[in-house]
Amino acid sequence: MELRRKGVDVVSFGIGQPDFQPPPNVIAYAKEAMDAGYNGYGPSLGMPELRECIADFLNEKYGLDVKPDEVAVTAGAKAAVFIGMLALLEPGDEVILPDPSYPLYESVANFVGAKTRFVRLHSGNNYKIRFEDVEKLVSSKTRMIVINYPENPVGSTMDRKDVEALVELAYEKRFVVLSDEIYDHFVYEGSHYSTLQTDHWREVVYYVNGFSKTFGMTGWRLGYVVSNRELISKLSVIANNMYSCPVTFAQIAAAKALRDGLEWFKPILDQYRRRRDLIYSRLLSIRGVKVIKPEGAFYIFPDFSEVIRAKGVKNERELADRLLEEKGVVVLPGTAFPKEAGVNHLRFSFAVREEDIEKGIERIKAWVAE
Ligand SMILES: Cc1ncc(COP(=O)(O)O)c(C=O)c1O
Structure with missing residues (x-):
């Protein structure tokens, strides 16, 4: 600059x-929402209409049965990662992170006092995470693995069998899969297979997504989490003390944006x-x-x-x-x-x-x- x-x-x-x-109609929805008085605080876990729209959107896209109380709206996907790690990790817990990966994960893991173990992504494997490499790093102290696909910074995706194997391993060994799928619509070959499509997602998956990338809404600060409802309800304590609630009028606009679909x-x-x-x-x-x-x-x-x-x-x-x-x-x-x-x-x-x-x-x- x-x-x-x-x-x-x-x-x-x-x-x-x-x-x-963002699409012009979504900007218009935000203006309308402000005019309609959506300028105050909202619920810490997000406006009910947006939680419902996110559940419907995912259910239609992947054929699921996510309920609105299994969704939390956050102040960006970054906040979703932050409050999840804060809620789930204790000092000394081990977290497996890809190398290379988005720097946020290491920063927050360090901040909460967790121990990071890095699983190397190899160019020879098109930077896809290798199940055997993850398996070798799992110990009795492993509490979480973070995956991000499509991946920042390498652009790799994950195949269905690898997603399933990883979630299965997490289920067996009782650790959490924090899956940041914020680039799920930027897929150039094949289709995106989500961790939410696996059998045990309610037991082990902490799914992160948001509006920044797909909708070009980085400044609106809207992300979301899908996980089991007990964990989601606990997140409200952290969200409430950290940012009170995600931006209210932005959520009303985002709900309408999801209802309009992604043809554009x-x-x-x-x-x-x-x-x-x-x-x-x-x-x-x-x-x-x-x-x-x-x-x-x-x-x-x-x-x-x-x-x-x-x-x-x-x-x-x-x-x-x-x-x-x-x-x-x-x-x-x-x-x-x-x-x-x-x-x-x-x-x-x-x-x-x-x-x-x-x-x-x-x-x-x-x-x-x-
Ligand atoms: C992998 C990944 N997750 C999360 C984010 C941040 O998303 P948000 O703007 O919703 O906080 C980014 C932004 O670069 C990202 O690359």
Whole structure:
């Protein structure tokens, strides 16, 4: 932002935020809700109409029987993860996290005093989580595994058999599967198989989703949890003391948005798929860069090891700094996610116009060639 203020033409692959606005009717619903007086506090676990709409939406999508009291609306998916970890983890409990993964999970696990164990995702397996690797990390102290699919930062998804095997293992060994499925509509190959479709979800799954990504509503702060009703009712204590309630008029609009369905999202998915194909092929055209094609989300995680070596750069952090300073291109260092798997890697968000993808990658290519 500082460089932009100085007049530098910056291309940003940085922030994980859709570049589209919420549908116009949803914005109109929010305005109407404010005019209708939805400006006060609401229930800590969310407005009943939205809890019901979320249950109906999931039931229709996956053929389930989720009840409104098994749903909690939260102030963003981040708050859903935060209150879940706070409710479920005690100091000394072990939590299994993917490496690489969204940094929130490690931060909150550390904050509550849990011990983190990382399961490495391998490019050779298209960054899909390997059941055997998880199994090896499970101990008598394991209280939770966090999974996120499609995954930030690698864009990997999970196959049905792996989702089922993992939930089954959690059921046998009595730990929780915190499943962050916030990118469930950004799936470019096949379809999304949810943890809510497994037999034992009520016993072991803490399902997280939200409106930020699919609806382009990152600033509205609306997320949700689905889990068993005893746990959901306990979450109200934390939610109440932390943020009182999610934003009231936003919830009324979100409920109507869910009722309207997602027909409007289809062209957006096609557009994001084109961007995915473009950035993948353009990155591959840079000498020395290796990259796995993401199956979902809007991130790609290329390996710049050879470039780093050839250019005599210290590491991915210095590489990211130099691309910004010398070429005005924003990328994130892989080690922000948050451990070793990101060494020598960069994360690109491709929630970016095709012209900017071309321009940004062309600049990196020129820098590598210089
Ligand atoms: C995997 C994942 N979960 C959760 C979030 C945050 O979602 P929210 O805006 O609903 O808090 C993000 C945002 O980047 C994310 O990538």
